[in-house]
Amino acid sequence: MASPVTVLQIGEGNFLRGFVDWMLHVSREQGLFHGSVAVTQPRPSGKAKLEELAAQDGIYTLVIRGLEDGLPVERQSVVSIFSKVIDPYEEWNRFIDLAESDDLRFVISNTTEAGIAYKQEQLTESPIVSFPGKMAYLLYRRYLAFGGAADKGLIFLPCELLESNGDTLRDIVFRYSLDWGFPDDFRAWLSSSNRFLNTLVDRIVTGYPGEEVAQAWFSEWSYTDRLLTTAEPYHLWAIQGEETLDEQLPLQKAGLNVHWTNDLRPYQQRKVRILNAAHTWMAPLGILHGVEHVREIMEHQVLGQSVKSMVRFEIIPTLPYSADEMNAYADTVFERFNNPFIRHRLSDISMNSLSKFKVRLLPSLSHYADIGHQIPEGLVAGMAGLLRYYCIAQVDGQFEGRDYQGGTYVVRDDAESLTRIAEIWAKAEKNREDLQSTIKELLALTSVWGKDLSDWSGLADSICHWWAKAEGGDRG
Template sequence: MERLSYKTLEKLGFEGYLMPEGTERVLQFGEGNFLRAFVDYFIDLANERTGWGAKVVAVQPIAQGRCEDINRQDGLYTVYLRGLENGGQVIRKRVVSSISRALNPYEDYGALLACAANPDLRYIVSNTTEAGIAFDENSRFDEEPPGSFPAKLTRFLYERYSCFKGEAGRGLVILSCELIDHNGDELKRCVGQYTKLWKLEPEFAEWLDREVIFCSTMVDRIVTGYPRAEAEALNAQNGYEDLLLDTGEVFAIWVIEGPKELEDELPFKKAGLPVIVAEDCTPYKKRKVRMLNGVQTTMVLASYLSGQDIVRKCMEDPAIYSFMERCVYDEIIPVLTEYPKEELEDYAAGLFDRLCNPFIDHSLLAISLNTTSKWKARVLPTVREYQAATGKLPPRLMAGFAAYVMFYRGECLEGNALVAHRGDTEYRICDDMEVLRFFEAHKSDSLAELAGAVCRNAGFWDGDLTEIPGFLELVTEYLQLFEREGVHRVFELLGS
């Protein structure tokens, strides 16, 4: 079987959309599954629907990556988006042709710097993981390439500035897709630090402020990547071998925080794609974090303790499903008063379609990572607002916190994890070492004692949770119920 390429598709009589030639308008730091099934997929659709003609140069941000595979396939790869829409299964397959080539700056740094002289280049996209946007004072201007991603970007922007001698209109739009708050602002801050560290001329700093737009963005699509178990069958169906097969869910939204004129400059709206340019992406992020992430964080540990292992199976359990519905509609939506209720209910309907996706086996233990900080960011604000508005505590969110206490009741530290048991099944709790050491120190506590210690740990929650009226008492009540009747019984009681 031949490898996917333009020549292979021609031999097969492929009749789908392809764009072999185009203008390299986008430089992309990151060539992994997410960007290829999200940003590059959107660019490909915009090319087809609007005639934008944009090509992406993908840059390998670390020494090991997929550049060689991308170039061997002429930048082509196949994306499968699969999920539920309005209760029905949807499968969308597309050969994406928006990538022109991939660069490995660790082997040919000059090829990356040469892109700075391209007058058609306008956008830089990045997804270098949450740890990618960080200032490392050891990264040097004369390295080939500099160590950190912000250092690489600073060096590239300086090359751009030098090539065009600080000319107006030659600036770039930076679209940061890393999963941290205010990602564009943080990236801009790091670039400023390198400008000072490397003692670059003041005129360059002025050009950055005047000509380069750093956009924070919110990205939302579950991308499951290479379908290892299905790859052979999918390749046989397609008639070609694709080492870059990529899979994800149907749902997607990309919110770009930037000037209004970007909405007209970028062709995504014209193409009918779920890309929004907004002055502030905070409302969109808050809705996602409170609703999707909030209900996930609430149900995941309790579901695992009740015997489940993946999200999809949880959604097939009537008690867990009803618990989650009531959590969203009765406890989360009522406190999001700045949004129209109809909009929140529409988002909730889509949320449950996503969680029920029959094509994704999302591990509960994978989602359980770092639940301490997740609960603080995703759930605690809703608990406080619900209590302030009603004078009561939200029962389902509180049951989720009780499950957190029980789940984190470990036995011993092994490496970077705390070992615990669900019956005869061993599982590993992964969180910050400070958190794990705290729970190991309290491993001999009764559940009631542990609950008290957890609630009073102001370092976890930026405050003592026992100061919230009834908080510790309700958590203790649920823990007693878990021990007496089992976790699943709580799902049944609170879902009815």
């Protein structure tokens, strides 16, 4: 007998299949999770993938490969957690029928950050386009079906990479309920009987591998799977909710790296200030050195050790958490960066580096400036490398810089900021300004940094010292 549908999943893509669905599969294999998933796509463009899932009866293969404790691992799972595959744009009534399911308990989504957004929409007999709009109507129909029963609300677990993703989704669902004139009693039930939990997800799901690798596996397995996907071993799901919820969705009990917590900030901060900060530090410096991928940075004789030292001895001391816990987390980050199966391009990471630096690295620099200490050399190198990477000129409608070997690269960022920075460099060249004056002018751009950094004691001098060494060939 088919397992009851206890989870509605909005999102048919690689990430959820390599993350949440795999977790549910692991839990079910241990006899802990007894439900199944109804999967649907958030946009009409997902039709083709959904049809592929339906053609394979919702079954697909996941291969987890990478490093664990420094050793290579490769594990294959055949995941069969989907019991229903529904296209809401062609099977609207079948989708809405889920509202009347006594078994349904959770809604999990990954619609990208753009999916949790309000767009004015009319309520008609046609399928609702937006994800929050669909949820507002689904919940209204559920309210009607069960007479507003307090125990028939749903728990929403959005996986979109958006801070306060649950709160944001809840607010937009409420807005649609007002737009469409749903009764006040429904909104009271929506507030009291439904949960929209904020979550943080972390796993790199690399999708379908290269064709040569895929065909080798197909030969080994004696079957073909066009929905094959791959992922790294590391996974984290932090959910802002009480630990007793694991009884309903037994993931932590299954030994998975799932944390029910009353505060997501430690998980968010360590990810932003360690993992994301390391990415933002290495991207400009790596490109200047002619390095293309994250793993090459880790193997670089100078940059690899520099990024590790910067994280351990300069960033972690600025965080209000246990140093042992943060260093253990840093160990997992560096192991992930060394994954031989992930080719993470620095050119992709470098996009919008100005805003990323402001959020990810500037708080660590500010920590030292605020207490009157000299900013440590690793963080100085990050700021100096960023400014050197943004030593740009406008060429044929795009902004180009030159690496240490004389090769060109294109910088992608906010057009207004790039224009202003290019003007500063052009003026400096025309007037033959000294480097320190130019650096101070760049540091004074409050529109970029959110504050004036030009008066931070010793920062401009330290950047110029680093710059002279780097341009002279000493890039340690």
